[in-house]
Amino acid sequence: MGTLPVDEHDIAAVTARLAGVGAESVTLAAVDYAWGSPATAGLWRAEVAHAPTPPARSFVKLLRHPRLWPRLELIPEGPPRDFFLTTFPWRFELDMALSGIAGVLPDGMRMPQLRHHEHFDDDHICLWSELVDERTGPWSTDELGRAAYLLGRLAARRHEGAEVNEQLPEICRQLPRGAALRYLVEGRVLVGASAELADDDLWAHPAMMQAVATTGDHDLRGDLLAMLDLALPVLAELDRLPQTFAHGDASVQNILICDGEDDLVVIDWGFGSLLAVGFDLGQLLVGPMHAGLTPASEIRAIDAVIFPAYLEGLADEGYAVGADDVRFGYLGSLFARSVFTALPSDELASSTVTGDELALLTLERVRLTRAMLDLTAPVIKARLGFPAPTRVEGPR
Structure with missing residues (x-):
């Protein structure tokens, strides 16, 4: 047909x-x-x-x-x-x-x-x-913590080798560990984002120049390009960690709070291969920021809640894995997937967003990119055995 x-x-x-x-x-x-x-x-x-x-x-x-x-x-x-x-x-x-x-x-x-x-x-x-009655608006930090706890329990139930995984679609069992993340990084990040970050026109755009001037973050471009070389070593290290089948895109757009019920409603499963334990926390952390619901300045406060909550979820399911491994699975995946792609390259290159709206979007994405880099870089450097970065904390 x-x-x-x-x-x-x-x-x-x-x-x-x-x-x-x-x-x-x-x-x-x-x-x-x-x-x-x-x-x-x-x-x-x-x-x-x-x-x-x-x-x-x-x-x-x-x-x-x-x-x-x-x-x-x-x-x-x-x-x-x-x-x-x-x-x-x-x-x-x-x-x-x-x-x-x-x-x-x-x-x-x-x-x-x-x-x-x-x-x-x-x-x-x-x-x-079923059409659910999704609640709109920002999530509280406690609500994000509850979601992280439940994602931890879900990941533990679906760890590599678990019997329940035999029910998954065939493609999930065919893909090697980390395949879905590796495909995204080798294409969207190392080809697409790499070219965007090296493009002088991106950084010369008035909205980008204004955002960099406002934050004082004149090192951002150089720091991103320097850290980009670590993307593939990070993927290799992620593949060595304990693996689970994650939700794959656990942002607040896909883990829904609905009016009139306590349960979180899960939609839009993504990334069907095994992934490093902790993977889902990255999207839970920055999804609200990508959606403009939460400012980048909240990144450390949210991290301080969702990480221990996820560990608690793993433990309550009896899944024993070291906190350091979970931390790297979480932040290493966030680094590989999101740090280099948060700047609004498409919007800056087109006329879909203009004026004050574009200026505000660009400013917040510059802040988000720096916040993610500051959060992930020390963990990446330490895990891979590199000297500590000369700059960890950027402008706020």
Whole structure:
């Protein structure tokens, strides 16, 4: 079966069929989304008027094969693109939902109910799930600590060799340890971010010059380029640590607080390979900052809460692993994944964000980049046996 165009009319027709009503009774509201995932083709909230049986509301997600990703040109042609197109797990969210992962979650976490999935063609699968009432706004430090504790328990349950891992999608068991993080680092970081950081135009942009002047952080560019050489040694060291199957993208956008319930709702599983214990803490730490919900100045206060909470979660599941190993798994993964990609390169190179908004975004991302570098660099240097960095604490 060949690829067919899939649009809102197709989504509405299936929604109506599932509800036993006519298509005119279905209202779809597109969900605003930062379209970074190659697999996500669309998100909607579906409302069904006069539905004979509940539920009347669903969250709808359209998955697509990465060959249809509008930004495919970012992947170089030849072997890199061929590898991407043949290995990217574009239907991973569905596979995880069908794997029984909901039964592995510790008390206090749950998955939204998957109500239906539809294969439109070989390149499109659509998911209809429970529409949860997500609470918006910042998380408290205590809430982040609770999430870290539960992520620790989840990681312990899914440690390398655990019987529950036999239920995971086949791709998870095929990939070597650290493969998902290594793929991101070798492409997005060592190719993409490396070129961006070396680009004089990025640093000469008025918003970037203003941010550097405001913070006084004139060493940031040089420090980033110097530390970039440690990305591959960090990956090698991460692969030697105890491994677990993590959530993979445990930001506050994917671990949801919902009105009227105590459980955290887990969505959008990512990074299907084994990863170093502690991996999920990196996204839990900086996800709120990427989303503009929490200032970079809070990074150490949050770190001081989520790290011991995660250790407690591991211990409560009886998973014995050294705190130093967990610390490096956490901060080494954060270093490799996020330190070099936080600057708003796309926004600075385009006109999607302008004026005061761009200036504020750039200023906060400069602060976030420095905060992550200051947090991770001493741990990286010590673990790899390098002399202590000449500069650890940057401007605030």
